[in-house]
Amino acid sequence: MGFETTRRDFIRNTGWGIASAAAVSGLDIHGPLLRAEPIEVPSVAPTSRIRLTVNQRPYALGVEDRWTLAEVLRDHLGLTGTKVACDRGECGACTVLLEGRAVYACSYLAVWADGKEVLTVEGLAQGEQLDPLQEAFIEHDGPQCGFCTSGQLMAARALLNQVPEPTPPQVREGLAGNLCRCSNYNRYVEAVLAAAGKEGRHGK
């Protein structure tokens, strides 16, 4: 690999992640990707075969044992809504739900998620219908640069699943594991409270 090779070329050329290749060739990644056959891993690094359910779609994958869940989601399934900023469990940008609980995907190995269910920000909306949290985030101008937003959404989703009508302190505690470098914390808290109110009324 020469210096001019981009990461995307590298991924495509080595046959990793069908997702990235599909994205490049303009294929709908939710089409052919879904029931992907196990990926043959052309590598000397130790690998494992795992099954993951991501946003209710089952995948059988070959992964290097050292890959994090965030790497697999982003680089190999093309689900780049999950962001990686610190890559050390210190910012929350990579928050996804694992078996319904908020976790840092950067700090959890993909092999450990074998057989488990993952929800990423891509799985929040039902078709065109946004999650009430997404709507509230838009209404309340939650995202500024937006880099932390998918993590904030997932942390908030986990909170509302557990505590449907949280108090403001509970919301702040629920989002305490998510940094926003644009410092739009108050708007995020407002938005979560507003979404919780709506969900309560509509009995979501």
Place this chain on the structure above:
Amino acid sequence: MKSFVNVNPKSLDEAVAVLDRARAQGKKAALAGGGSDLLGMLKDHLVQPDLVVNLKSISGLEGVHREGERVRIGALTTLDEIARHPLLVERYAALAQAAGLAASPQIRNVGTLGGNVNQRPWCHYFRQGFPCFKNGGKMCYAVAGENQFHALFGGGPAFIVHPSDTAPALVALEAEFKVMGPSGAKIIPAEKYFILPREDVLRENVLGENEILAEVILPAAPSGLRSTYLKIRDRQAWDHAIVSIGAALEWEGGRCRKARLVLGGVAPIPWRVPNAERLLEGKSLGEALARQVAEAALAGAQPLAKNGYKVPLAKATVRRAVLSLLPAA
């Protein structure tokens, strides 16, 4: 991260056997609970194991179980479960509070009790790969460097502080640790589990290379026991304690029958302060005695150039903690 093989043992015995075999073959193995500490260590190349032993694959290592008057907590129980568990919240408040004050919600969802007490130091020199004692080198960079967060007691040759929030609470509650090794299980009092750098600068506890912490056992909570964990930190999430205290006081007829005060964030191990405990025993508690207890707790502190602020901070923390444990009138 360097590549490694992830191993999913099905039982503790199998996990111990894997460790033993690895050692015999000169291979390095690392245990993983939730991995919230280990992954950072791997990414920064501070540990480079050939094998990662995923303890999550062992069933029966998690959960809070009553056994007569005692309580057994599996090493794989998450901090979140501990923080919310009604029995722990009610009878062993110091532990539930400590777990709930650790790190962030996401880390508490995966972080285990075993990983919490066995986490490696968070000294920034160590974590950034300086060739310090903890990284196998020959000096402690904190001595002449940025030592705001380092030890007041028990330092030397390394001046790290023990980072675990649950450890001071467990020592205060007189917990015992059940450790599994090749020759079976052994029980170690929490207080004896942690060791100073002068005993072995490369480790923070007595756990051997082929041993696993399986369970934490809490003794019966006597009537009149009240406990708490107070933690002072720079911000309300993610931060390790600047100073903290696990405090457990037993009351009888308005007097303190027994006291256990264990400081966090001030020493390379959870730091018990027996002189301060003795001041409380047999007495009823008021503001004046609380101040004396706080003075006694910090007597003999040896601040470095930049961590002297921890002394008054710790005194205030001790005072607040013991006063918060006054028996219900």
